[in-house]
Amino acid sequence: MGVSIKDIARAAGVSHSTVSRALADSPLVKEETRERIKQLAQEMGYSPHALARSLVTRRTQTVGVVVTTIADPFVSEIVRGLEETGQNHGYTIILCNSNAEPRRELAAVKALREKRVDGIIVTASRIGDLYLPLLEDFGVPIVLINNQQTGKYVYSIGTDDLRGGQIATEHLLSLGHTRIAYIASPNNVRSSQARMDGYRAALEAAGIAFDPALVAEGDGRPAAATHATEHLLSRGVRPTAIFCYNDMTAIGTIRALKKAGIRVPDDVSVVGYDDIPIVEYLDPPLTTIRQRKYDMGCMAMDMLLRLLNGAADVQDVTIEPTLVVRESTSAPRRV
């Protein structure tokens, strides 16, 4: 095990430099010897030692990917895109879960640095302001997904959350709804804020005053959304439609509505956000705002690769979200 170019050199009766060049298709070595060497390498089961190579080329063909948790349908779709286009260009990815714990984030950055990854891609709802500096003085390009933030070496790609909130709300308005609630995420979550801004903008454009009583706060997961919705209902608030921060929130909301004997969409319409794979199979299939997760992954990796190739004209990207109408929304009942 472990045949090196030196072994091949010995077998071929040349120097290891020649082997190195032959395998790299250098024109500096005669075609005949090149073929002979390649043949030999094949027979001897040679596999290049990427680490040794990296040591001298100062490139590892590896990028680090930091996510909060891979067990989230949203991020796993993105990672699929990342990995696939990375692989297509000969890059390999090192995956790190941060669990949103500072300790793990730190460990991840440290590990990626030691392994000398060529670049880093981060998907995190809230990137620690604490550890962005750490990443920066690492001196390697960084692409942020869904988290615009600026700095040296830092580029970002994301969706226009404000626009998304607007589209969702406009859809409901166009169906004839006027009392539309919003189930948010904690206000330190930038994307939730942006979606709510879009929601307010759409309302105002339609001449409807924003009513804070129609807003409740979840945490992006079903259980909290169920509570938030029940809380809303118990306060005697009766919207005819609910726009949810994300699909998981919508799932919790629908559950609360059903429990209360309220039909979806007959009594109340619901709109989600993200279009995670499962929601088309819910009952009713969920109307939602689609984020092109896979594409975002592909684009983020493309962006990083361009940066690694020294492109100077790399610009931040924002993707337009789109509306996917299914069966959780309909016109409000006549009262």
Added chain:
Amino acid sequence: MGVSIKDIARAAGVSHSTVSRALADSPLVKEETRERIKQLAQEMGYSPHALARSLVTRRTQTVGVVVTTIADPFVSEIVRGLEETGQNHGYTIILCNSNAEPRRELAAVKALREKRVDGIIVTASRIGDLYLPLLEDFGVPIVLINNQQTGKYVYSIGTDDLRGGQIATEHLLSLGHTRIAYIASPNNVRSSQARMDGYRAALEAAGIAFDPALVAEGDGRPAAATHATEHLLSRGVRPTAIFCYNDMTAIGTIRALKKAGIRVPDDVSVVGYDDIPIVEYLDPPLTTIRQRKYDMGCMAMDMLLRLLNGAADVQDVTIEPTLVVRESTSAPRRV
């Protein structure tokens, strides 16, 4: 950028060997110098060069993880477990999607080999008989998840699918069902076969003859399951309960039933398999067989780490699946 131990050595007025030892807490260097060196390393922003280290230690502290696709709630949970326990022991993981395409599988193995990973973990419904040999002559320990297969360096961890099928069926039998259907996956899928074997065993133990007419074939995804179920119904087959190969199949099955105006569980009970995170939020919440995916990930990584530490007593593991009763099953209606 790029301070090495030589730089530190120069600054400290010692040789680089001493620096190396000091940073490794070797007792061979005087406490005072050790502290001074560490201090210096800190100040100079030193980060060890893992590649150079690996070149001499012949260990990369990296393991390769090959999955069919990370965008599957089942595998992403496993990967979470893998990554987390790996990280806890100072290991980093390289993630490769194979998409079940031979071309990508090959590329993955090649890349992992060149990067000299210490070990490999594979999660794939059907590991290519073609590429297992490739992995083997790589000469590195391999852990297979949910795919018992034997070979040199190969260990495996999985769940007892037969037992799972049995448990699911027994649950339905105990509720009083006697006409129980099974929506399978193609018969080349080992796990589907095993679950069906468990299903048959339970039926026979209850004195009920196996009826091939009650079996239909899906492909593990909702759409095919919907078709399979509709096909079943159109043939005039009327089971009072349906056991599904997995949760995605169950989702498709329930959709078909609802479309046909059949209520779940009032008219027909449904049992899934896997317990992916979403199914507790379905309507009705799904009764299913739980696979401890996260734990499987943790255990697989543990196993690999033990192998890497030279443990000789490593044995294949099989995990007992458990029944999770929710609301998609109930006693059959009196006829």
Added chain:
DNA sequence: AATCATACTGCAAACGTGTGCGCTTGCGCC
């Protein structure tokens, strides 16, 4: 005073690869 053990520290090789530079060889040309 010579020997010796102890406690550090440095030298140098090794891991496997890429690459600038110089050396040889063969050939054509004047």
Added chain:
DNA sequence: GGCGCAAGCGCACACGTTTGCAGTATGATT
């Protein structure tokens, strides 16, 4: 026959570590 040129190849260094071995003090022992 001398010269130049191009093609093809090897030498030697570099990348940043770890580690066996040898070396040098220092102080203690005989």
